[in-house]
Amino acid sequence: MIYDVLVEVRLRAGIADPAGATIERALPSLGYDGVAAVTVGKTVRFTIEARDEVDAKIRSEELCVSFLTNPVIEDATLSVTPVDGVSGLDA
Amino acid sequence: MTTTVGVVVFPGTNCEMDALVAVEHIGGTGRLLWHADDDLAGVDAVILPGGFAHGDYLRPGAIARFSPMMAAVVSFASDGGPVVGICNGFQILTEVGLLPGALQKNQGLKFLCKPTLLRVESTDSVITAQTSVGVELLVPINHFEGNYTCDSETLTRLRDEDRIVLRYVDNPNGSVDDIAGVCNEGRNVVGLMPHPERACDELLGSADGAILVRSLLNAV
Numbered sequence: 001m002i003y004d005v006l007v008e009v010r011l012r013a014g015i016a017d018p019a020g021a022t023i024e025r026a027l028p029s030l031g032y033d034g035v036a037a038v039t040v041g042k043t044v045r046f047t048i049e050a051r052d053e054v055d056a057k058i059r060s061e062e063l064c065v066s067f068l069t070n071p072v073i074e075d076a077t078l079s080v081t082p083v084d085g086v087s088g089l090d091a
Numbered sequence: 092m093t094t095t096v097g098v099v100v101f102p103g104t105n106c107e108m109d110a111l112v113a114v115e116h117i118g119g120t121g122r123l124l125w126h127a128d129d130d131l132a133g134v135d136a137v138i139l140p141g142g143f144a145h146g147d148y149l150r151p152g153a154i155a156r157f158s159p160m161m162a163a164v165v166s167f168a169s170d171g172g173p174v175v176g177i178c179n180g181f182q183i184l185t186e187v188g189l190l191p192g193a194l195q196k197n198q199g200l201k202f203l204c205k206p207t208l209l210r211v212e213s214t215d216s217v218i219t220a221q222t223s224v225g226v227e228l229l230v231p232i233n234h235f236e237g238n239y240t241c242d243s244e245t246l247t248r249l250r251d252e253d254r255i256v257l258r259y260v261d262n263p264n265g266s267v268d269d270i271a272g273v274c275n276e277g278r279n280v281v282g283l284m285p286h287p288e289r290a291c292d293e294l295l296g297s298a299d300g301a302i303l304v305r306s307l308l309n310a311v
Binding site: 011015016018019022067068070072073 | 185195238
């Protein structure tokens with residue numbers, strides 16, 4: 001089965017986020033009040049061939065830790081969905 | 092016999108000739124090493140120079156870390172061989188795990204390219220052995236992601252083990268504890284954001300970097 005994987009990479013809590021802070025500081029002058037907690041990260045999308053959804057998740061998580069993120073400063077969340085829209089676990 | 096220093100070139104590296112010329116200017120022999128090869132060709136020391144290895148895609152150093160030459164560099168370093176990462180080379184050394192911590196975007200989100208004053212904090216490393224603690228050196232920086240960070244336990248260990256080799260006199264990028272360069276436990280691997288190879292002759296505005304390159308040549 002082929003799965004779509006969406007990885008959201010974020011800076012870990014406590015790591016300075018100068019891009020997020022700069023955007024947040026600019027918002028009031030653009031007329032956007034009340035917007036807070038701005039953080040900037042990145043997304044990575046790919047497809048992966050796997051036995052089932054669990055296998056796809058495990059291998060994608062390995063890929064995140066070993067390559068897509070630097071665990072010293074970054075965290076990631078993953079979402080895995082079958083390309084045909086049917087859950088691999090249920091198929 | 093002169094010391095032969097291998098300078099590793101990745102796609103996107105752009106400071107290899109600066110490093111090579113600096114090594115030869117100080118009296119060593121420089122040899123370029125291609126990242127896709129896996130043999131250090133018998134060099135006595137290794138420099139990972141500045142630039143944008145693999146375009147800095149994903150993160151600086153993230154892809155360079157998987158180059159075959161890096162396996163050879165890690166093995167060389169494990170055997171005590173002198174390895175210095177300058178700028179992008181420092182980022183690669185943290186990504187490959189030879190040095191702790193990480194380099195994130197500069198605090199002010201500006202690309203910084205200017206001379207900076209560094210203070211030597213330890214002479215127990217392959218690039219500072221011929222200097223003295225407290226000596227100030229004028230060496231340029233040229234980076235966007237040079238803001239050194241690590242967790243508090245790592246920082247405590249770096250301090251306790253005298254592994255902070257160089258500090259900025261006037262912190263330009265937000266690096267924790269003004270760190271400009273650190274070394275590994277064996278003190279044979281050093282990473283620094285400033286470019287000593289660009290400060291090896293008064294014609295370049297400063298010759299203060301020469302003592303660091305000379306220390307490396309004599310570390311062998």
